Amino acid sequence: MKTYKDLSPSPRTIMTPGPVEVDPRVLRAMSFPILGQFDPEFTALMNETMEMLRTVFYTENHWAYPIDGTSRSGIEAVLTSLIEPGDTVLVPIYGRFGHLLVEISERCGAEVTTLEQEWGKVFDPAQIIQQIRKHPPTILALVHGETSTGCMQPLEEIGKACRELDVLLVVDAVATLGGTKVAVDEWQLDAVIGGTQKCLSIPSGMAPITYNQRVADKIAKRKKVERGLRTAEADTALTGRAIQSNYFDLSQLQDYWSPVRLNHHTEATSMLYALREGLRIVLEEGLEARFQRHKRHERALVAGLTQMGLSLFGDPHCKMPMVTCVLIPDKVDGESVRQMLLHQFGIEIASSFGPLQGKIWRIGTMGYSCNQKNVLHLLGALEATLLRHQVPIHPGLAVQAALDVYEQEQR
Template identity: 65%
Template sequence: MTFTELNTPQRTIMTPGPVEVDPRVLRAMSTPILGQFDPAFTKIMNEVMEMLRQVFKTSNKWAFPVDGTSRSGIEALLCSVIEPGDKVLVPIFGRFGHLLTEICERYGAEVHTIECPWGEVFDQEVVIEEIKKIQPKVTAMVHGETSTGCMQPLELIGAACREMDILFIVDAVASIGGVDIRVDDWFIDGLIGGTQKCLSVPSGMSPITYNHRIERVISARKKVERGISTEEDRKSELDMRHPMVKSNYLDLSMLQDYWGPRRLNHHTEATSMLYALREGLRIVLQEGLEERFDRHAYHERALIAGIEAMGLDLYGERSSKLTTVTCIKVPQGIDPEAVRGMLLDEFGVEIAKSFGPLEGKIWRIGTMGYSCRKENILYTLSALEAVLIRHNAPIKIGQSLQATLDVYSEKYTPNKVTS
């Protein structure tokens, strides 16, 4: 068999992740490879850590990427603090709360859950009351739930956890870099982000940050070293310090030694991915965090105007909507997968379906990072209208783009746009 040169089709990716990668990031990935202990490379590592602190709005010592998809960062934080029998509370308002639950259970936690209907978020006081009742070691929660397009307020929950000396760990994979997240101000002890969403970097790394409270737990889990012989002393320090964590690859105590000043070998760093992350973070900071949040809200507003002018209904509570994901109810009698298939085949536009109880009931459009652009919004709406007409959907023809253009005719002023 003869294999031809790789030639992927051109797509307009409007899913909640992965999204289109910024061309500057793709160029950075072609930068020549350096050895992982080359001073030029360790300088890049230090720069990435500092940029992550700024994006996460934290003064934490620890802010670095875990190699692997976003799930690797989630599992690394949870497996490094959870011991068998620990109580963990997971408030669930969509698919990824169930993921947090599963990971905690796999590491032996006694998991307690509360749930609210999909399409809604929790009143923070409800969560706080459950925390008081359960008294868990950890409260683990999703911030931006892409399965439902909802965003959970966190600041009161974080403050309550800190007051009760409970660790607060947050999945912000879908929201970091697209909406305002304040790790220190909201008393978040550990936070996980993703590269393939609002940062517009390929999937393959999971930026995390955690504070001294989590570091203290990690340090306490290391085995006490006793009776080390002179011969053993000559061995690698890493070999003598096996922590009591089941995972080697995701053990934060070992990753600290790799990312910290000691630079102890743990794994071979994903060099090109780190270049990509550095460039993605540089672009975010160059744009400005507040300006970037405003841009996402501006294009969200334009998208919603076009959807509603078409006669389609949004799914979920508007007050808790996630800026970067817009969920649309599938019109009665319309085959949702036929619509998605035609969008991809005829227009090269990809939008997403959903999961679980929302399977076949909603479409999800992501407006994240580099995909969050005027031309993408206009093209997606025009393609969706054309496809729905072909499917005899009961929509208002010819009004969607005009409503969106009305939004775009307003002068875009960063720091003044609200969703």
């Protein structure tokens, strides 16, 4: 009989746009004993998690809770529960994950239209507002931080226009929640999906969401139709309006996350421990302090990369503070560089997708991975690796430039 070794993953310095290194306190929380999902002690943890999510989302929304599953499960739960066949959905695309919003919306039976922007740029809000004024959709679905390009879309003006036109604004904030401000109420966002495995520094496996009463009202109407169909099965014209998914039905999940505590699924107990502890750590640090930390290490990283002689990809005016995209120098095998960083230095950075495949590296400074040790380690290792690949860079300047940033900000 074949035997297997004890599990012992190699230690890594993870500098990708997700997943990132997990805070040890979160890992410790995941080792705690299991509680039953209706144990009063556990439901108290659920309530605390909802409270903390409201703070992190900058919202007074009643509904703020996690979907059990990866970030995509949160996106799918919101869109599946909102979109009725025949609804119109507008998706402005400026990277890979806009295409994901299109695919899910089409699977829900929506009539989808798109706007497309060159990768490396974002939309002027006026361009999106002009489109929704000309042809108001039922839903505008938009990515806040596009990790495939390292760009971040301004939302405030767009949210205001959507509210005036009675368009529901659904935002993918998977990459930005916990690393920069996601002001749900101030920006008038109707539904927002976050991720655990990025700036919150929690393992992938839950998707925090929040949505307002406008969204809850539409979900309630669909729930009423669905119940009517189950009892009467009379009006076949209404069948398309029923929520097709059981697992991703927010109307049923609301019953589980409300004091009613109706059973919907077996809760992922250890993941909820992780989410609660991760959120506690975020609030302990302070949201504004956390956002400034991400910007500080971004400045140090960018200073080091540019002094080394590398060029950044994308419009700097819309750059995400937690993702830096670097143009791969001419005649350099980007994958060979990544493999050497991984195997010789234990550092992982990311490649990219679609039209940027093989053209850029993506470096994440997210959550627990966002620290001075990691930035300096990466810069030194990348310099050594590029020299091994005979790339004409400026040796010895990168780490010094980053240190200059750190020392200036300590004064």
